[in-house]
Amino acid sequence: MVFNFLRRKDKTTHALAKTRKGWGGGLAALFQGATLSDDRLWEDLEDALISADVGVDTSLAVVNTVRQRVREEGIDDPDDVIELFKEELAFLLDPEDKSFWDWYDQENLAAKPFVLMIVGVNGAGKTTSIAKMAAHYQRMGKSVLIGAGDTFRAAAIDQLKVWGDRLQADIVAHQPGSDPGAVAFDAYEAATARGADVLLFDTAGRLHTKAPLMDELRKVRRVFESRAPGAPQQTLLVLDATTGHNGVEQARLFQEAVGVDGVFLAKLDGTAKGGVTVAIAQQLRLPVVFIGTGEGTDDLTLFDTDDFVDALFGDNPHRALKRVPLPSRERGPDGAARSLPPQERGGEGA
Ligand SMILES: Nc1nc2c(ncn2[C@@H]2O[C@H](COP(=O)(O)OP(=O)(O)OP(=O)(O)O)[C@@H](O)[C@H]2O)c(=O)[nH]1
Ligand SMILES: [Mg+2]
Numbered sequence: 001m002v003f004n005f006l007r008r009k010d011k012t013t014h015a016l017a018k019t020r021k022g023w024g025g026g027l028a029a030l031f032q033g034a035t036l037s038d039d040r041l042w043e044d045l046e047d048a049l050i051s052a053d054v055g056v057d058t059s060l061a062v063v064n065t066v067r068q069r070v071r072e073e074g075i076d077d078p079d080d081v082i083e084l085f086k087e088e089l090a091f092l093l094d095p096e097d098k099s100f101w102d103w104y105d106q107e108n109l110a111a112k113p114f115v116l117m118i119v120g121v122n123g124a125g126k127t128t129s130i131a132k133m134a135a136h137y138q139r140m141g142k143s144v145l146i147g148a149g150d151t152f153r154a155a156a157i158d159q160l161k162v163w164g165d166r167l168q169a170d171i172v173a174h175q176p177g178s179d180p181g182a183v184a185f186d187a188y189e190a191a192t193a194r195g196a197d198v199l200l201f202d203t204a205g206r207l208h209t210k211a212p213l214m215d216e217l218r219k220v221r222r223v224f225e226s227r228a229p230g231a232p233q234q235t236l237l238v239l240d241a242t243t244g245h246n247g248v249e250q251a252r253l254f255q256e257a258v259g260v261d262g263v264f265l266a267k268l269d270g271t272a273k274g275g276v277t278v279a280i281a282q283q284l285r286l287p288v289v290f291i292g293t294g295e296g297t298d299d300l301t302l303f304d305t306d307d308f309v310d311a312l313f314g315d316n317p318h319r320a321l322k323r324v325p326l327p328s329r330e331r332g333p334d335g336a337a338r339s340l341p342p343q344e345r346g347g348e349g350a
Pocket of ligand 2: 126128
């Protein structure tokens, strides 16, 4: 599980450069010359979280909780306050059941072929992310087959073939305009026949056509379900991090229509709004599984909460994150992690 650990952390740090500059660094800068009892400071902190797309309610709740803890725990060092922010954000980012993350770099995959169905709107980064995941599994010594289920555009099929050649991964493709369900069927059969460990299945992303996209995706899903119990093993939604909060709304549509297990957050390197990662975890109850850190096949990293919050604010080697449940942290009835506003905890604003 410590697969590629160091490089992973480097990549997360690199991918979050813009977010860190615009947000994490911005947060740290807010403390310079400020006093912790100054209301203005806490309002600025709220603004900084909101403008990074954390979401308004979550931003207010996080700041409230941190402010309350500062008061209750008698904290007066700004570095300690930043650690509190890290802790609260880490709590919001962790899925309730962390074993969710176990599958993606596990030596023994739960099925053969292990089917990953990749969904997302046009241009989100699906095809590129598939190439990255193919390379990821190849590095783990797995054989990978890719199904070209985006039959809507001829270019989509060609794009996958180029990646397939480059990665020396088998591609199963039909003619443009053909039935994606039939491609799914053939791709599964081919993966079984060739003994492939992983089947990555690309899908279309256009939203408004004669055959509604969600119906088509449901059909693809049913084809996999009919081939083997438990298939597809994972349905990953690729979200473009640069679209910020809109991505959260998109995700809801896919979640309702086909069911989504996790998010591949692409293009995190291209945005200053990395706070959307928190919004995804918080509002959708979806774990971020991979992050896309560039346009090459090597530009992906496994999501790790601690790496993420460290990368946001910069490492602080003198302090370790506390990962104990604190009274200020609760989960709602839906399992959503909540930073409770002080008034709901029987206190008043600090
Ligand atoms: N900087 C950066 N660019 C990325 C990343 N992932 C994808 N891209 C770029 O985003 C663009 C769209 O990526 P695609 O993989 O074609 O997206 P798609 O979802 O398959 O798009 P359609 O097939 O048109 O629906 C390409 O120019 C990619 O190189 C990333 O993590 N970082
Ligand atoms: Mg594509």
